[in-house]
Amino acid sequence: MKFSAAVWDHADGVRVEEVELLERHPRDVLVRIEASNVASSEASALLGPAPAPADLPPDLPPGLALPPLPLHILGHSAVGVVEEVGPSAEGVKVGDRVLMTGNNNCGVCHFCQRGRYDQCAAMALFGPATARTANGVDVHPLGYVGSLAEWAVVLDNLLVPVRTDLPADQLSLIGNPVCTGVGAALRTARIEPGSVVAVVGCGPVGLSYIQAARLALADQIIAIEPLAHRRAAALRMGATTVIDPAETDPVEAVCELSGDAGGVNQGRGADYVFDAANDASATEQAWAMTRSAGDLTLAGLDPRPGARVSFPMVQFSNFGKTIHSCQMGSLLMRRDLPWMVRLAERGQLDLASLAERTYPLKAVGEALRDVAECNVLGATVDPRL
Secondary structure: OOEEEEEEEOOOOEEEEEEEEOOOOEEOOOOOOEEOOOOOHHHHHHHOOOOOOOOOOOOOOOOOEEHHHHHHHOOEEEEEEEEEEEEOOOOOOOOOOOEEOOOOOOOOOHHHOOOOOOHOOOOEEEEOOOEEEEEEEEOEOOOOOOOOOOEEEEHHHHHOOOOOOHHHHHOOOOOHHHHHHHHHHHHOOOOOOOOOEEEEEOHHHHHHHHHHHHHHHOEEEEOOOOOHHHHHHHHHHHEEEEEEEOOOOOOHHHHHHHHOOOOOOOOEEEEEEEEOOOHHHHHHHHHHOEEEEEEEEOOOOOOOOOOOOOHHHHHHHOOOOOEEEEEEHHHOOOHHHHHHHHHOOEEEEEEEEOOOOOEHHHHHHHHHHHHHHHOOOHHHHOOOO
């Protein structure tokens, strides 16, 4: 069986080409893609070939100098319909509408057994090859999914059956970025009612943080974002205050907004800070605006090789702050994604605004470019167009 897919090549970048399915494994499920999210992490492919080890900073710690990546199909969050099920696959059947996410949740590893599904040992950047190019080169699915394509072959436990009539473009965002933002706020950090929340970076993940903070009954939701259209979206989705960091020092502003005027709590900082800015300097600001004994949750990832953050040692040792790293919202996918669908059905999660533009598969390069340049709040690809 042949189909079109957005393939990333280490030397040439992204292209749409025809590939042929390989023989499937017993737990594999064949899914016809309805829509796939275009993630900012994948948009970085537009920056050109990944740096070779010789191009990396000389003081980069061992293990961070990645070798050339294999040929792979982009896309790790999508919605589709099950067309074929392997003989050992469980939990799905032909005809099911399913969400796809790159969080494995194997259930048996050291981390899953301790409730840290976000660190599942079975997760990997790429799954085994599922297709082959016309030149005979194996193609691997990104995050075991590879959904920027007409079809995807996915392990059964990466699929979440849902019963809903929500549009495909909106559903494709739930497996990421929505689950990352909502899960981080409600499962990782566990925002308490009446809290002061600050969100650094208001892309799709940041806007999901904001919506979850609203659902958690936060008293103040302060959004820090340099782009005007994203600040406007933050206000629509529940932010009580927006700050342009190009005009106002965000740390000073958050500390001023979060304290009692003239009282003992003056300038204390936010109770919960969420970083989704993908910039190391913004992460350092996020730390600085977190109050003593507050919670800082990180989902942003500076794509520059060797990017680092630094915090004053005395604050790191004595201020009692908790830092959470957040992979896919710390969620158990089959437990948590269905209730996010219900939130969207009830109008409590605005997915329509996040799915700002849908592109055909042949225009995936344009979609990636628009995401990389922040021209849209969110982008999806519908291979049926």
